[in-house]
Amino acid sequence: MxxxxxxxxxxxxxxxxxxxxxxxxxxxxxxxxxxxxxxxxxxxxxxxxxxxxxxxxxxxxxxxxxxxxxxxxxxxxxxxxxxxxxxxxxxxxxxxxxxxxxxxxxxxxxxxxxxxxxxHVLAVAITEPGAGSDVAGIRTHAADKGDHYLLNGSKTYISNGINADLVVVVARTNQEKRHGLSLFVVERGMDGFERGRNLKKMGLKSQDTAELFFNNVKVPKENLLGEFDRGFYHLMHFLAEERLLGAVGYLANAEAALNVTMDYVQERKAFGQTVADFQNTRFKLADMRTGIDVTQAFVDQCVLEHNAGTLSADDAAKAKLYTSELEGRVTDECVQLHGGAGFMDEYPVCRMYLNARVSRIYAGSSEVMREIIARSMGLDPRKNKPRSANQ
Ligand SMILES: Cc1cc2nc3c(=O)[nH]c(=O)nc-3n(C[C@H](O)[C@H](O)[C@H](O)COP(=O)(O)OP(=O)(O)OC[C@H]3O[C@@H](n4cnc5c(N)ncnc54)[C@H](O)[C@@H]3O)c2cc1C
CATH class of the missing domain: 1.10.540.10 (Acyl-CoA dehydrogenase/oxidase, N-terminal domain)
Known part of the structure; x- marks a missing residue:
């Protein structure tokens, strides 16, 4: 289309x-x-x-x-x-x-x-060993010491974590309030700011996803980002765009997997014909093409809504949920259509399949997306409870 x-x-x-x-x-x-x-x-x-x-x-x-x-x-x-x-x-x-x-x-x-x-390369550090989907569990904290904040704690799974020069760190600044968080910009070279391991992963292997440690880091007052204690609400503000960014990428990944598979099945021979000649192959490819095209129409509409400032959190969640699930299905089918070659690292589809697995987990998991969408339908069992940021 x-x-x-x-x-x-x-x-x-x-x-x-x-x-x-x-x-x-x-x-x-x-x-x-x-x-x-x-x-x-x-x-x-x-x-x-x-x-x-x-x-x-x-x-x-x-x-x-x-x-x-x-x-x-x-x-x-x-x-x-x-x-x-x-x-x-x-x-x-x-x-x-x-x-x-x-x-x-x-x-x-x-x-x-x-x-x-x-x-300067940027990263954002929200997730901790004990806090992922529920950011209310954040333990990294910053104490006001007059002319600076004293930052202590650790973060994990931070994308660009090794390359980053400036890291937006989410830290607890109010122990009384569940969402008493603030944002700080921690700079490469600040005393007490250490990088941990560049984590070994299933996919996205060229991406430096790292642990970060903050041991008595003196963060100057001038590096507080946004309002003190309002970090949770700042995070919420950017979520719709983050989910749309993800959706655009996951859908493009699915399309890229379909493209390499189209090429492969038209070359590869079995039983005296190409793999593309099997009805099963053609039907699978037709299903994938349909899924991608229909989803693209929704994502493109979300992009226009976002440009107009009218993209809702639940529509962004639908886009994130649906594209990441589609990417998972498509890359899996594409590996299948490659046969053994699909399991070999030298074929791009192999990496695409492995990379796709995380799309349903990070930037808000599929389950969290479903929660948001269900609530937008009036299905909210916790109506009077506060929501956490990744939700
Ligand atoms: C490659 C990679 C890169 C990342 N990059 C960054 C980054 O740059 N910065 C950063 O801050 N973080 C980053 N993350 C962290 C990512 O955002 C979290 O992994 C994600 O939010 C899930 O949190 P968790 O891992 O603690 O899982 P958990 O929250 O422990 O979830 C475990 C399971 O419980 C389910 N679950 C949780 N809450 C609910 C609920 N309310 N209802 C139903 N099910 C629920 C989840 O869906 C999941 O299936 C990255 C992660 C990965 C893997």
């Missing part, structure tokens, strides 16, 4: 992003996979092309382009021609807006230019 949401400028942008991905990202993919981390130069290269934090004002070095469709194109082209572990979007559109929307003018001037150039 022809997608009607893009105009000529978007398509020109898509062409240039595609050649960037083919030239600067994909050739390094195998090496990054082996080393467990993307080269920092990838961010610098993206910065040179003006692809980072495109929404930021020109005075900081940005392009002043907040139209989400440009980010959508970046995500799609990275899925098809880049590297799944290159979390440029997490940097630009998931963490960057925390600074863009919550920072003071002085903070923006201090941080944004280097994030836009790619000299």
């Amino acid at each position: 022809i997608r009607r949401i893009f105009d000529d400028e978007h398509e020109m942008f898509r062409d240039s992003v595609r050649s960037f991905m083919q030239k600067e990202i994909r050739p390094h993919s195998d090496r990054w996979q082996e080393q467990g981390i993307v080269d920092r130069e990838a961010f610098l290269k993206a910065g040179e092309q003006g692809l980072l934090l495109m929404w930021a004002d020109e005075q900081y070095g940005g392009a002043g382009v907040s139209d989400f469709r440009y980010e959508q194109i970046l995500i799609e082209e990275n899925a098809h021609f880049g590297d799944a572990g290159f979390f440029m979007t997490l940097h630009s559109r998931l963490v960057g807006p925390y600074i863009g929307e919550l920072a003071t003018e002085e903070q923006k001037q201090r941080w944004l230019p280097k994030c836009i150039s790619g000299e």
